[in-house]
Amino acid sequence: MEFRPILSALMRNKAGALLIALQIAITLAVVTNALYILKQRQTHINRPTGIEATADAFVIYTRVFRNDINIEQLVDDDLLKIRALADLQAVTPIQSVPVSGGGWGEDFYLSQDQSSDQSVGFGNFMVNQDGVEALGLDLIEGRNFSTEEITFRSPVETVYPRIVLISKPLANALFPDGDALGQLVYDELNSPHPTRIIGIYENMPNAWPNATMFENSALMPQISASNDVRYWIRAKPGRRDQLMTEVEQLLGLDRNRIILGNRTFEEVKARTYRNDIAMVKLLSGVVALLTMVTAMGIIGLAWFSVTQRRKQIGTRRALGAHKMDILRYFMIENWLITSAGLAIGIVLTLALNYFLDTNFQTGRLVWYYIPVGMLFLWLLGQLAVLAPARKAANTDPALATRSV
């Protein structure tokens, strides 16, 4: 292979090559770090929620604006009417919505005399006996609530109900030995009101996607008796949009309240993750743009080089170079420039990752992003140089004898 003469020719004419090598170095640094952050964001967004009803669920938000309305009666009436709809799978009142960004955070204590810093936080969701089905949770241990166990909870009440269902991650956090079912937990220090864990479901996140205890959640057999009345509704498969309209029209007939809105669970998630989604789009755009600019830079340099060296290429052809020899010459030249850029790029990548991790806690780059990024840029370089190299290979050898 003719590495040495190509390299020495490059070293004598290095300004353009150096600029492209630097561009490749910057591209490697930015693209690998951007892809790593992008992957992290996507993993964050796509974490399993454990909510089986994702595609069929929606939430309707209403507010009763008269204070003399009996909320308990209103909820009972609403449930009766909604249950009569043919497209319904299950419905439950709910005071906060998983992954919505806003909800009720509470703590469980393992004993009455436990110090507060040993408590375990969780997201509290008040639902009725249909909550498990409406959310589509997988109840892996114990039992569900019965109708008789559902109570109304006034907005000022702080005492937990006597029974609770909790997520598996919360159960593990409370009882690492795996014997959470049937255990008692407490709502506060010195509480005279223990709450018994009667069931454990596989998973359901709480309302805060950036919380460290994202997977800690609990269902309480209560209905919030506040003026903000919300329902989590699960439609029969494929009937969600139809049912959303029907429920909105149905509840809208009540002149004592307004419909604040309704959102599918997918919309709730998209709204909560909108910053992450925007970042994913932005980073994808940056990656695409930078890749394109680098490819154009390589193509530009190669075209310039081919145009500038036509006579030289003609001479090489006259001296016996096959078309493939010329093609290979430009491919090797590009490979050398790209490799030099990648060598600098590795250092830049690690430096940028260190900066991002130190300042923005993006995490340490997983090692294989660098070789994958290098492979990608090598391929990009070879593809980008292919057209100019083919043009060079087709140079007429008779150019050697022309005075151009």
Added chain:
Amino acid sequence: MLKMQNISKVYRTDLIETYALREFDLEVNEGEFIAVTGPSGSGKTTFLNIAGLLETFDHGEYSLDGENVSQLNDYQRSRLRNEKVGFIFQSFNLIPDLDLFDNVDVPLRYRRMSGRARKQAIEGMLEMVGLASRKNYLPSQLSGGQQQRVAIARALAGKPRFLLADEPTGNLDSLMARQVMDLLESINEQGTTIVMVTHDHELARRADRNIQILDGQVSDLASIYQARTERIAAGE
């Protein structure tokens, strides 16, 4: 060594056809030193390009060292050019980014010779042209005559049987031109067949045979011209 029979080369545009060579016949014997002269546009360069397999032709037969080249594809023509033909160009055509050693190395690499054989051949050739001590110089660090000597070393490094020189002294002063011509004669004496295109009748006279091309054909005027120059030289 070289046999062209009834060769025609036509350059076509939408409107006109121009014959660069027309029914061109020429035979060059092994070991000959031929000078090709003719006015500008007569077809000298086209002849040189076809002889050196740099261009194809439209009609006729051409055999080089016994091999009919009419049907060869680009790959085969490149290989034959590399193995059998050496080129010397008017403007030297050295590669400016490569030092002398690497310039001479260019055709040898395309022949896939081993590193050791290449090194031996390159150093031998640079020694022959008197530039071995400057093998790491760039062409821009040499005079025109020295550059042409490097080009000759490059042309001969692969030991071609046939050397094509296109105005090899065209860009040199008379002293340098004489030195280069001396070198070509010495190469010819060692058995290499040389065809040299030149405008310089003085140089042409030093060749074994002088061919004049006019309007794309070997001209009969060539013999008249040669006779006249011989008469002048004899002081008649």
